[in-house]
Every structure is written in C-alpha cells, then in structure tokens.
Amino acid sequence: xxxxxxxxxxxxxxxxxxxxxxxxxxxxxxALCGLSTASFFTTSQHWPYHDQPSVGWxxxxxxxxxxxxxxxxxxxxxxxxxxxxxxxxxxASLMALFLGLALVPDIGMRVRGGFNYGYSExxxxxxxxxxxxxxxxxxxxxxxxxSKGANSESLHSEGAHGEGxxxxxGNAASGGQGH
Amino acid sequence: MExxxxxxVSHAHGQLAHGHGHxxxxxxxxxxxxxxxxNGKLMMWLFLSTEIMFFAGLIAVYIxxxxxxxxxxxxxxxxxxxxxxxxxxFVLICSSVTVVLSLEACRSHNPAMAKxxxxxxxxxxxxxxxxxxxxxxxxxxxxxYPRYPRSQIYERPDLEYxxxxxxxxxxxxxxxxxxGYDKPLSAAQTRRLKRLEAAAQRSPQxxxxxxxxxxRREGYERFRFLQDLKTRASSTQPDVLAALAxxxxxxxxxxxxxxxxxxxxxxxxxxxxIVIPGGNMWASTYFTLxxxxxxxxxxxLIVFAIMMPMRFTPDRANMIENIGLYWHFVxxxxxxxxxxxxxx
Numbered sequence: 001x002x003x004x005x006x007x008x009x010x011x012x013x014x015x016x017x018x019x020x021x022x023x024x025x026x027x028x029x030x031a032l033c034g035l036s037t038a039s040f041f042t043t044s045q046h047w048p049y050h051d052q053p054s055v056g057w058x059x060x061x062x063x064x065x066x067x068x069x070x071x072x073x074x075x076x077x078x079x080x081x082x083x084x085x086x087x088x089x090x091x092a093s094l095m096a097l098f099l100g101l102a103l104v105p106d107i108g109m110r111v112r113g114g115f116n117y118g119y120s121e122x123x124x125x126x127x128x129x130x131x132x133x134x135x136x137x138x139x140x141x142x143x144x145x146x147s148k149g150a151n152s153e154s155l156h157s158e159g160a161h162g163e164g165x166x167x168x169x170g171n172a173a174s175g176g177q178g179h
Numbered sequence: 180m181e182x183x184x185x186x187x188v189s190h191a192h193g194q195l196a197h198g199h200g201h202x203x204x205x206x207x208x209x210x211x212x213x214x215x216x217x218n219g220k221l222m223m224w225l226f227l228s229t230e231i232m233f234f235a236g237l238i239a240v241y242i243x244x245x246x247x248x249x250x251x252x253x254x255x256x257x258x259x260x261x262x263x264x265x266x267x268x269f270v271l272i273c274s275s276v277t278v279v280l281s282l283e284a285c286r287s288h289n290p291a292m293a294k295x296x297x298x299x300x301x302x303x304x305x306x307x308x309x310x311x312x313x314x315x316x317x318x319x320x321x322x323x324y325p326r327y328p329r330s331q332i333y334e335r336p337d338l339e340y341x342x343x344x345x346x347x348x349x350x351x352x353x354x355x356x357x358x359g360y361d362k363p364l365s366a367a368q369t370r371r372l373k374r375l376e377a378a379a380q381r382s383p384q385x386x387x388x389x390x391x392x393x394x395r396r397e398g399y400e401r402f403r404f405l406q407d408l409k410t411r412a413s414s415t416q417p418d419v420l421a422a423l424a425x426x427x428x429x430x431x432x433x434x435x436x437x438x439x440x441x442x443x444x445x446x447x448x449x450x451x452x453i454v455i456p457g458g459n460m461w462a463s464t465y466f467t468l469x470x471x472x473x474x475x476x477x478x479x480l481i482v483f484a485i486m487m488p489m490r491f492t493p494d495r496a497n498m499i500e501n502i503g504l505y506w507h508f509v510x511x512x513x514x515x516x517x518x519x520x521x522x523x
Contacts, residue, residue, distance in 0.1 A: 100239030128456035139425030
C-alpha cells in the first residue's frame, strides 16, 4: 500500500491514482462469485435452516452487504479516496435508512396495524390470506398426484392422440390449422 | 492528504504576495478545488448519493410491503427461476470487472485494450438485459402483468374468480359455436374420418374432407372441455373453486421440487384467469424494482455505446472512471435485488 501515499501526494483531481493490480481485481471478483454462490446455496437442499427462513434472510443480507462493500471499496476505489467520501456517502445512506423506517408505520403495518388503523374489516375479508395459499397448495398436490397416474380424462378426453399433455397441445395446434 | 492541508496556506501566501505587488517569478499560482476530485467525479458522486436514496426507497417499500402482507407468493408460484437470477448476478459482476479493467488499461496508455474491455462491458450488459427480457416474457406468457386488464392474477379462489373463468370460457365458446363445433360427429362421419385417417394416400378432395372432419372433432373436444370448465367455475363451493384454480395453474407446495403443469401451460390458447394469493402486490413490486434497475442498465449501455467510437487516451480516463462508478452502483443495486426477489 506504499503507492497510495505517493499517488495522494501528486493528488491532481484524484483521477490519476494507480491502485489497480490485476491480482487484486481478480481476488475481488472471485470473492464476489463465491459470496453469490453462498447466497444461492440457501435454496439448496443442503442448507440446514429451511424451517427458519429468517436465518437465511439474515445470512443473505450479510452476504449482500459484504459484496456491496467489496464493490464500493475496490471497484469504485473508495478505499483509496480522501475524506470527502464520507461527506457524500454517509448522509445519503443514513437518509436512505430513515426513508425505509419511515415507511413502516403506514405501509408495513397497513394490514395488522391494530385498532382503527389497519385494513377495514371488508378489505380484510377480500384480501388473500395465508389460508388461501395453503388451500391452493393442497389442491395442487392432488392435481400433481392425478396427472402422474391416470390422466385427467374428463378434460382432454377421447383424443385419438389422447396422452394428456401432448394430446392437448396437438389439439391446439391442429385446431388452429382447421380454421 | 498532506497536500490538501498545505496547499491552501501556500496559496494564501501567494495571493497576499501578489496583492502587495512583489514579483515572485518562481511562484506558480494554480487553482485549488474545494475537493481533491474533478468536477465530473464530484457530480457523479452527488448523483449517486441521490440514486442511493432512490433505490433505497424502492427496496424499502418492497421489504415493508412484503413483510406486512398477509401472504406472499413463493418463487415457483410466480414462475421465478432462482437459477436465472443467479446467472444474471454473475453476468453483472463480470461486467463490473471489465469496466475496471478498461479504466486500468486506459490509465496505462493502452487505448486498444481499454476499448476491448469496454466492448466486453457493453456485451455483458446486453446479455443481462436479454436475460431480463426473457424473464419478463416468461411472466407475461403466464398472465402475470403488473396491472389489470392484462394481468390474469386473482387473489383468491372466490366467486369473483369463478365468474372470471366463466367469462373467459364463454369468450372461447362463442367462436366454436359459430363454427358449428358444438355438436359431435355423427356415426357415419366418425366412420369416414377413421377410414380417411387409415388411408395410405388421399386425393385432394379426400384430404379436404379429412381436414374438415378432424377440425370438427377437435373443435367439439375443445367445446366439451370448455363447457366442463364453465360448469365447475359456476360452483359456489370454495374447495371446488380452489381445485379448479389449482388445475388451471398449480402452486407447488413449499419444500416440494416437483414440476407441476396446469391447463394454462398445456393449452397455450386457453389463457384462463389464475389465482396467486398476494400475486398482484408481488407483480407490482417485482416489475417496479427490476424495471427501474433494467432502465439504469439501459442508460449505462447507451453511454457505453456513445463512448465506443472514442480513442481512449489517458486523458479520457476520468470519463471511464465516472461511467464506471455509475455502472458499479447499478451492480450494487442488483446485489441487493437478487436475494430479495429471488431467494427470500
């Protein structure tokens, strides 16, 4: 790192620093790829915390922050910049954080905000509930079991091609020609 | 940084000396900017600090909406493929590296190399957008749009959904009825069709008759299929409607890896309304976030394309540095969007 002192010493417009080094960029690149894979790993069957999704979320956010930091520090050269970097980045980041927090009462708690505050009773009744998702998943499981066994004959039946999926596709295609 | 501290003093000195009319031929006066960076870079950083707030606002809205929602669709319910998002992450990281390498090449007096790396960045950005377009197209083909009337998403399998299915079935039934496909083939026609099907060779007239009969048979099959859907959609039983919705577009249960195909997938002409609980809010946030990000990628690509004909002598390094800062920022936004949208 002895070369930054020299680079800063010449300090004209901050543009002519030479901090590169292919090796360093390559190392950052490999780290970014590794970290992305680590995030992606949370979807694999070997990830041990599928029953506690918040563990995965925290892990992924930590990984993302690390990746963002690597890009900012090395690719955007912020590591080697003078103190102006704090002036331009910290206030903006803090405001961004406050902006997010400011959304919580109105939008985050819009459904279950408590007395006289969240969804109206009518709106709540028409909104999709977790129970809808569950009912659909269960019904889909039955559909999946059906299509594995005897094909749903009541629907695309009596086709001369009649092998379910392909039969229906064939229908669509030849029906188009028929018109 | 020592220079930043010492220069102003020497300048003040110089001006003072100048004001008193002393001649100091050796003293060179030069402008000392308030910040030790070029104006262009300062502007880019100011712009990026507004962009931080812009995207932080959007991402925060997504997080807050998502975790405040009563239910949120899984990735498979909205046909989101984690793999594709992962590939796009990789593409964008590569493009960040190439833009840095372009800057390094430009600074070390290698214009040809700088141009080559910039072209690679342009190409990688193009790949990113192409993959994004493919993903959007996949959503559209499943009836997932950010808003009605194009969006086919219904929130729950209720009476409103049933009536939407009936309306769509009726829409498809009318032309079949007009074409006379609402009646089955007579016994004689069926026999004739069988004979024609079995024939090794058909005369032009026979071929025409064969096609007409086959179209009628298939039209009638389709007619019965739609009638059946319509009847089931008229039910007032919640479980019948849920079963219908699941058959039209199944939702893979969490934890399962089975690939389920619904009637909409098997029959692309059908385009029935679908039920995805929480799907409308999902579509709004997904298209807003990825749309604004893709727009930023597009702007970056336009700037790269404009720069391509230039000769990258070292005095152009500032330019590459500034657009590079923007490009890295776009990469950082994707670094957060990828897990939030594809993996959460």
